[in-house]
Structure formats: C-alpha cells, structure tokens
Amino acid sequence: MRLSLDEVRHVARLGRLAMTDQQCEAMRDQLDSILAHFEALQELDTDDVEPTSHSLDMANVYRDDEPAPSFDRDRILANAPKRDDECFRVPLIMEED
Amino acid sequence: MALEAIIGLEVHAQLLTRSKMFCRCSTDPSAGPNTVVCPICTAMPGVLPVINRRAVELVVRTGLALNCSIASHSIFARKNYWYPDLPKNYQISQYELPLCRDGYLDIDVNGQKRRIRIRRVHLEEDTGKLYHTAGNESRIDFNRCGVPLMEIVSEPDMRSADEAREYLVALRQVLRYIGVCTGNMEEGSFRCEPNVNVRDTESGAKTGISELKNLNSFRAVHQSVDFEIARHTRLLQRGETVPRQTRRWHPSDESRGGYTDVMRSKEEAHDYRYFPEPDLVPMRIGDDWLSEIRAGMPELPQQKRERFVSQYALTPYDAGVLTQSLEFAQYFEAAVAACRAGQVAEAAKRVSKWLQGEMSRLLNETGQDIADVPARPEHVAELLELVEEGKLTGTIAKEVFEEMFRTGKPAPQIVSERGIEVVGDASELERIVDQVLADHAEVVAKVKSGKTQSKGFLVGQVMKATRGQAVPQIVNDIIDRRLGV
Numbered sequence: 301m302r303l304s305l306d307e308v309r310h311v312a313r314l315g316r317l318a319m320t321d322q323q324c325e326a327m328r329d330q331l332d333s334i335l336a337h338f339e340a341l342q343e344l345d346t347d348d349v350e351p352t353s354h355s356l357d358m359a360n361v362y363r364d365d366e367p368a369p370s371f372d373r374d375r376i377l378a379n380a381p382k383r384d385d386e387c388f389r390v391p392l393i394m395e396e397d
Numbered sequence: 398m399a400l401e402a403i404i405g406l407e408v409h410a411q412l413l414t415r416s417k418m419f420c421r422c423s424t425d426p427s428a429g430p431n432t433v434v435c436p437i438c439t440a441m442p443g444v445l446p447v448i449n450r451r452a453v454e455l456v457v458r459t460g461l462a463l464n465c466s467i468a469s470h471s472i473f474a475r476k477n478y479w480y481p482d483l484p485k486n487y488q489i490s491q492y493e494l495p496l497c498r499d500g501y502l503d504i505d506v507n508g509q510k511r512r513i514r515i516r517r518v519h520l521e522e523d524t525g526k527l528y529h530t531a532g533n534e535s536r537i538d539f540n541r542c543g544v545p546l547m548e549i550v551s552e553p554d555m556r557s558a559d560e561a562r563e564y565l566v567a568l569r570q571v572l573r574y575i576g577v578c579t580g581n582m583e584e585g586s587f588r589c590e591p592n593v594n595v596r597d598t599e600s601g602a603k604t605g606i607s608e609l610k611n612l613n614s615f616r617a618v619h620q621s622v623d624f625e626i627a628r629h630t631r632l633l634q635r636g637e638t639v640p641r642q643t644r645r646w647h648p649s650d651e652s653r654g655g656y657t658d659v660m661r662s663k664e665e666a667h668d669y670r671y672f673p674e675p676d677l678v679p680m681r682i683g684d685d686w687l688s689e690i691r692a693g694m695p696e697l698p699q700q701k702r703e704r705f706v707s708q709y710a711l712t713p714y715d716a717g718v719l720t721q722s723l724e725f726a727q728y729f730e731a732a733v734a735a736c737r738a739g740q741v742a743e744a745a746k747r748v749s750k751w752l753q754g755e756m757s758r759l760l761n762e763t764g765q766d767i768a769d770v771p772a773r774p775e776h777v778a779e780l781l782e783l784v785e786e787g788k789l790t791g792t793i794a795k796e797v798f799e800e801m802f803r804t805g806k807p808a809p810q811i812v813s814e815r816g817i818e819v820v821g822d823a824s825e826l827e828r829i830v831d832q833v834l835a836d837h838a839e840v841v842a843k844v845k846s847g848k849t850q851s852k853g854f855l856v857g858q859v860m861k862a863t864r865g866q867a868v869p870q871i872v873n874d875i876i877d878r879r880l881g882v
C-alpha cells in the first residue's frame with residue numbers, strides 16, 4: 301500500500317468530504333492504483349528533458365486591461381442553491397478547525 | 398536570557414487595474430453587490446482565465462522599486478483550500494517562480510537606517526467578501542473576487558513594533574509613488590499580516606510564530622505586534638512552549654485594552670497542495686519588456702528626498718516631510734518653480750515652511766488631499782512673495798490663505814475684496830515711523846541711552862497706527878536705522 305488510511309482521511313478532510321471507513325478504504329485502493337501509474341512514469345529517464353510547467357510550448361498570453369460589461373446579476377445568481385436579491389447565501393462558517 | 402523579537406510582514410496590495418486579473422469585469426469598488434461578476438470570476442464550469450498584462454507590469458514595477466531580481470520565467474500555481482469566498486476552491490496564485498524575489502527596502506527608524514530584505518513579490522487574485530447575517534447564514538458578494546492582488550513578503554528582519562510600522566509606512570509610500578495601489582488600509586486595499594515570535598539569542602530557544610490577522614490601521618499593526626512580543630516574552634521566560642498559531646487582533650474598547658486570541662492552530666492550514674496552473678501558460682519577462690517597464694518608473698521616495706536636499710538645500714527632515722506623498726512633493730516643486738524672485742534655496746525654504754505650517758494645518762482640519770485643494774501652487778508662491786516684499790504681514794497672509802485654500806482665489810483678489818490695506822509702500826511706512834518717533838520723544842531717548850527693550854513699545858505704536866498690517870521686522874529695521882542703534 302502506498303497510502304495509509306490516515307492520509308486518505310486527511311485528504312478527505314481538506315476537501316470537506318464526509319467519508320465512512322468503508323469509503324476511505326475503497327478510495328485508498330483507487331488512489332493507490334493512480335499512484336502506481338505515476339510510479340511507472342518515474343522509471344523513465346528524464347535527465348536530458350527540460351522541466352516544463354505546461355503541456356503547451358507557449359508563453360505570454362495576455363489581454364489588455366480593458367473592462368467589459370459583466371453579467372446580469374440575476375443570471376449569475378440563477379443557479380445558486382440559496383440566494384436573496386443581491387447575494388449568494390451559504391451556511392455560516394465557523395472560523396476554526 | 399537575551400530575548401529578541403523576530404518580525405516578518407506579509408502585505409497584500411490590491412493593484413490599480415481597471416479590470417480584474419483573469420476576466421474583464423470592472424474593479425470598481427463602488428459597484429452594487431454581485432454586479433461586476435461573470436462566469437469566470439464565479440467559477441462556472443468550462444471557463445478559462447486570461448492574464449491581465451497590466452497587473453503583471455505593476456508587480457514587475459513593484460519588484461524594481463524594491464530592488465528585487467525579476468524572474469525571466471514565471472508561472473502561476475493553484476493554491477487549494479475550501480472557503481465560501483473562493484468559488485473555484487482554489488486561488489490562482491504563485492508558488493515556485495514568483496515574478497520578483499530577493500529585494501530590500503531601506504527604512505529609517507528613530508534616525509537609524511535599517512535594511513529590510515524582501516523575500517518575494519508575487520501576483521494572485523483576491524477573494525469575494527462574506528457578510529455575516531443575524532441568522533446562521535452568510536451572504537457572499539463576489540465583486541472583489543478576481544481583483545488583482547500582489548503579495549509582498551519580507552524576511553523576518555524587523556526587531557520591534559516601531560520597525561514593523563516604519564517598514565509598512567515606507568512600503569505603502571513606495572506603492573503609492575509608483576501608482577500600483579491606493580494603500581488604503583481601512584478599505585482593505587492594503588492589508589498586513591505580521592508574523593511574530595521571540596528568540597533567546599543565548600540558548601537559541603524560539604517561540605512558535607503567531608500570524609496576526611484583522612489589522613486595518615498602522616496603529617493596529619503597531620499595537621498588536623507589541624502585544625505579541627510581550628506575550629511571547631512572558632511565556633518564554635516562564636519556560637512554557639508557544640505553539641504556532643493564527644491569532645486575531647481585537648482593538649481596545651472601554652472594557653479592556655487591545656489583545657489577540659487564537660483563530661486557528663496551524664497543523665492543517667498550510668496544506669495547500671500547490672501545483673502549476675494548467676489553465677495558464679508561463680510568463681516570460683524578456684529584456685525588451687523589462688526595459689519598457691523600467692523606463693516608465695517614476696522617481697522613488699528615497700531618490701526624491703535626496704534630490705530635494707541637494708537641489709533645494711533642504712534639511713533631510715524637511716525633505717522627508719515634503720515627499721511623504723507624491724502629490725505633496727509635486728505641489729512643493731510647482732510652488733517653488735512659480736516663485737519669481739530670489740534664489741531657489743530661499744524660495745524653497747519659504748514654501749517648505751508654509752506647506753508644513755499653514756497648508757498642513759488646513760489639510761488636517763479639513764481632511765482634504767493636497768491634490769484637491771483649490772489653492773494652486775502658483776497662488777501660494779504669489780502670496781509668499783507679497784509677504785516677502787513686506788506687503789502683507791504673516792498674520793494677514795494666514796487669513797488670506799484660509800480663503801485661498803477654500804476658494805482658489807489669488808491673493809491680490811482676496812486682498813482687494815476684503816479691503817485689506819497693503820502697507821507695502823516703504824515711504825509711507827517710514828512716514829508713520831517718523832510720526833511715532835516724534836510723538837514719543839522720551840521713549841526714543843531711553844532707547845538711545847541703551848534701554849533697547851523700550852524699542853518694542855515703538856514697534857507696537859507703529860503696528861497700531863497701521864492696524865497691524867505692517868511687517869514687524871521691517872518696522873524694526875526702519876526704527877533701527879532712524880535711531881542709529
């Protein structure tokens with residue numbers, strides 16, 4: 301096993317996912333097989349390969365600092381699970397771990 | 398124990414762009430809630446960000462002003478965390494390869510020069526704003542979400558709350574000079590999070606770092622850093638361990654002084670799982686672009702201070718006060734340039750004194766910015782020349798200036814509208830002096846016999862005769878000449 305159950309729980313917690321022990325075990329197996337694929341990649345000799353941060357060989361794609369009209373508020377709020385006239389509404393977040 | 402405070406500052410500055418970082422929504426802070434939002438800045442599925450070139454240039458400009466090395470190759474990264482003000486559940490930020498690194502800012506603390514090193518300056522996006530309601534819900538306004546934000550991280554080089562405040566003041570001054578940020582702390586366009594701990598320089602023992610939040614004024618930064626240093630010192634002396642924590646500052650109120658308390662402990666907070674942003678290609682700052690940005694750099698506060706000292710023969714103190722804001726410095730220079738007569742240094746001295754005196758007093762009283770004052774620099778120059786020529790007394794000039802400050806009318810107009818008699822004609826003043834001397838022969842005799850303190854009486858009589866509109870120093874000179882003392 302490449303991952304411990306505690307590591308899976310930690311990742312679940314970071315993603316704010318509530319998971320049962322059973323789900324954690326299933327997820328560990330799946331994540332494990334993903335990591336196995338990466339281990340296969342690590343066997344390649346990349347000594348002569350320049351590191352890149354992006355799959356496209358491009359740089360400097362910019363736009364000018366010109367504002368454009370935004371979206372209508374009602375359209376932006378349309379799919380919100382909960383809203384009022386002006387804002388999205390969400391459950392109160394308590395500021396602590 | 399020989400204890401020493403270790404303070405580093407993280408500053409977030411909103412960049413002065415017209416549109417957001419990755420979409421074309423306006424950055425207008427006065428827009429109604431959720432009216433400057435679009436699918437990109439609210440993270441609707443399938444959207445892609447595009448980098449605002451201006452924001453990159455403003456960060457590079459900041460890096461140059463802070464003596465940083467500018468990365469020729471720089472990338473964005475995703476910083477992953479969950480919070481309702483962040484609709485993507487990640488913030489596009491920079492981690493490896495920030496735009497600027499390894500700079501410094503020189504500050505002056507109680508007359509001593511200190512060099513504070515800058516670790517990095519990077520570009521990211523701001524989050525939305527949460528408003529807590531009375532119930533158990535929050536309201537979210539995403540207008541601020543995606544506004545370009547620059548993070549400036551210092552090395553932990555500060556050793557006192559005074560140094561932390563001076564660094565922050567100097568940093569804000571630089572950002573304002575180069576036009577990248579308004580520097581408004583109350584409105585949150587310039588935010589500061591100090592990292593504070595204490596070290597025993599003999600044993601090497603250290604307390605855990607406190608990261609301080611909720612500081613929206615220089616005063617709050619100073620007080621909270623002081624509070625934390627004292628708290629860490631106390632605990633370290635007692636031999637207690639101080640854990641790494643994020644702490645919130647509570648300003649003082651009637652019931653108690655300001656204090657900090659724990660917001661969260663740090664175990665999980667730093668697990669942001671950064672990785673290169675796949676939606677954005679790298680930035681390359683070539684020599685051409687860099688020299689273009691460099692060419693657009695204005696004079697920095699320190700350069701301006703030094704030039705004021707050499708060009709206008711001002712003291713370093715006066716140069717410091719006059720260059721506190723770019724607008725103030727520009728006003729000063731325009732007023733000196735508008736002075737006709739005499740040497741530059743003389744004119745500069747007069748203008749400097751007036752701006753630091755009357756002008757600053759009225760600016761403080763009215764809360765105005767010098768750029769918005771109707772009285773223009775050339776009007777101030779003209780007023781000061783009337784004083785210099787002895788046509789207005791200092792007292793009258795102050796009155797005239799109050800009206801000028803409000804209305805922008807030139808001094809001669811105010812003088813004639815108010816019917817102020819300008820006692821400028823030297824021959825008329827001499828005539829009045831002669832009359833006073835003739836009327837008070839016994840006092841004249843006293844002065845001549847060496848009782849020079851009686852001269853004040855004669856000056857007073859002349860002032861009375863001119864209804865306070867003569868210049869005492871000039872009257873004094875005339876009397877001296879007449880009496881040969």
Ligand SMILES: [Zn+2]
Pocket residue numbers: 370417420421422433434435436437438439543
């Ligand atoms: Zn947008």
